[in-house]
Amino acid sequence: MDNGNLERAAMVMDWLGNVAGVSEVVVCAGARNTPLLVAAEQNDALTCWRHFDERSAGFFALGRAQSSGDPVAVVVTSGTAVAELMPAVVEAHYSGVPLVVVAGDRPADWRGGGAPQSIEHSGIFGTYAIEADLIGGGEADFERLVGLRERWTGRGAAFVNVCFSEPLLAGELTLPDELSFEDGDEPLEDVDFGWCDALLDEIDESRVCVVVGDVDEGDRRDVAAGLAKLGLPVWAEVTSGMQAEPVLHELLIGDLVGVLSQPALCPQRVVRVGGVPNGRFWRDLEDRADIAVTCVSPTGLRGLGRTAGVTAAAGDVMAFVGYWGDRGPKVVDHDWLKRMYQVGAVLRERVAELVANFPQSEVALVAGALDQMRSADAVYLGNSLSIREAQLVCDGELSGGVFANRGANGIDGQLSSFFGCGIGRDEAWGLFGDLTTLYDFSAPWMLDQLAARSEGTRWRVVVINNGGGQIFSRLPALASMSDRARELLVNDSSNVDFAQWADLWGMRHLLVADVAGWDGQALEDAWPMLVELKPDSAQSDAFWDAYRKVSVDVHEAVAGAE
Structure with missing residues (x-):
C-alpha cells in the first residue's frame, strides 16, 4: 500500500536543504518519525546528528545554529517528544536563532481521541513558532511548505508537522518534479534599512549611552568599528565579544547600576543594539521613565515591560551602527563623556585589586x-x-x-x-x-x-x-x-x-x-x-561587600569631581 509517507518525508527534507537553508539535522529515535529519519539519512545535502533526549537535542541544535549562522533542524517523533522541545523553541523565538522543528505525527483523523502517543501537535508552540501542518500529502502539502517559508523570516523557530499513517515506510523516496524545490533558494533577508533615519532623528539628547547585547559573531568587528567612530560610552555585555575589540577599550564602562544612581553621570537615553542584556541595570530601567530607550535587534523586541519612552525596531544591527557612526551623534555633552570614560577606567583598576585581595572568591x-x-x-x-x-x-x-x-x-x-x-x-x-x-x-x-x-x-x-x-x-x-x-x-x-x-x-x-x-x-x-x-564562601561574601563599597565610592567621586 503506497500511502505516500516516504515521498512526503523526502519532500520535507528537500525543503529543509533547498529552501530553509538547513544543512544539519539532529534526529531523535522514534517510530512515527521513521520516514523522516530514513529521508534525512538518504539526503546527501544534510548532515545528521543523533540524540536520545529531545530537550537536549533541541538545545544542541540551537548551539549549532548560533555557531554556524544557519538554521538547524531537529526531528522528533509524536507525543510528548514534541513538547520536550518547547524550551528550545521559546529560546529560539526570543533570541532570534534559526531553529526548525520537524515532527512525525499520527493521522489527522486521530486527533482528539486520546489514542496512545497522540497528543495535539498542531498549535503546540503557540506564538513561538511559525507552523505548517502537513496533513494531506501531495501538492497541498507542497504549497503549505511554500507558505511557511514566506511567513518565516529565517529568525526564530519554524515547525513542520507531518502526519504519517501505517505502514510507515510505504512508497518511494524519489520526488516528482512538481514536488521538488529548486536548489539554491536562499533564506529571506531583511534588506530594508529605511528605518535608520527615523530612529536616529529621535535621538537628540546630549547624554546618550550605547548598550551592546549579543551580536552575531561575524558582525562583531564591524559593529565595534561603527561604535568607535560614534565615540559614545559603551556598556558591552560580555557575550557580545566587544571587550576584545581594541578600538573600544577607552569607551567601555563597567557598572551602569552605579551610573544610573548619580544624576551627574546618568544618561538621558540608552540605545540598545543586539540582544537583551543580562545586567541588573536593564531591569532598573523599568522604573526610570526619565531615561528614554531605543532598541535595535534582529527580533525587534524591546526587552522591557514598560512601553512609555521605549522605541524598538527589527533590523540589521551592523548596518544600523555603521550608519549611525557615519552620521555621528547630533549633540554631545563632552564633560559628561569625560566623566563616563573616567569612571570606567577607575572601576576596572579597583576590580583588579579586589580580585588580587580575595584570590579564593x-x-x-x-x-x-x-x-x-x-x-x-x-x-x-x-x-x-x-x-x-x-x-x-x-x-x-x-x-x-x-x-x-x-x-x-x-x-x-x-x-x-x-x-x-x-x-x-x-x-x-x-x-x-x-x-x-x-x-x-x-x-x-x-x-x-x-x-x-x-x-x-x-x-x-x-x-x-x-x-x-x-x-x-x-x-x-x-x-x-x-x-x-x-x-x-x-x-x-x-x-x-x-x-x-x-x-x-x-x-x-x-x-x-x-x-x-x-x-x-x-x-x-x-x-x-x-x-x-x-x-571560598567567606571570601566571596567579602569580595561582594568590598565591591559594593568601591562602586559607590568611585561613582560618587567621579560624579562630584570638578
Missing part, C-alpha cells in the same frame, strides 16, 4: 578561568551568574566567539548548546553554574560523536560549584524571608560529586580552589576535561 576564580580562555576560539557562558561575574572581570581575554542562550534567560540545555557551538573549533570552553550543569546532565552523551566528527577540539567544561542557586542569595527580598523559605529558594548542591559525574562521561577532572591553582600542564591534555571551581 568566586569572582577571582572566574577571572582565573577567563585568563585560561585566551587561546579559545569558542567560549560559552551558561547562566546568569557566570555572565555577570565574567562581565565584572573580563578585560579583553575572550577574543574568539562568545556564545550564550539568553533570549529567555533560562538554565535549560546550556551544556548541550555549548557542545553544539564548539564543533569545528580548536578550543572550546564553557562556564556554568552547578545547578545549570545538573539540569543538563545528559549533554556529554554527545562527546563520542563529537570526537568522531570534530577531531582536535579540546573541550573544557568549567563548573562553579558554590552549593547551588547562589545568584538568589543576593536578592533584596531574602532578608525578610524565613530560614525555611530561604532554603527553598537557594538550592543546595553541596552533596554532588562532580568528579564522579566527569568520570561517568569519560572526562578528566581538575579541581581549582585558588586563582593560582590552575594546572597548565593538565589543560594541555587533548582529552575532554571538567574543571570544578570551588570558591
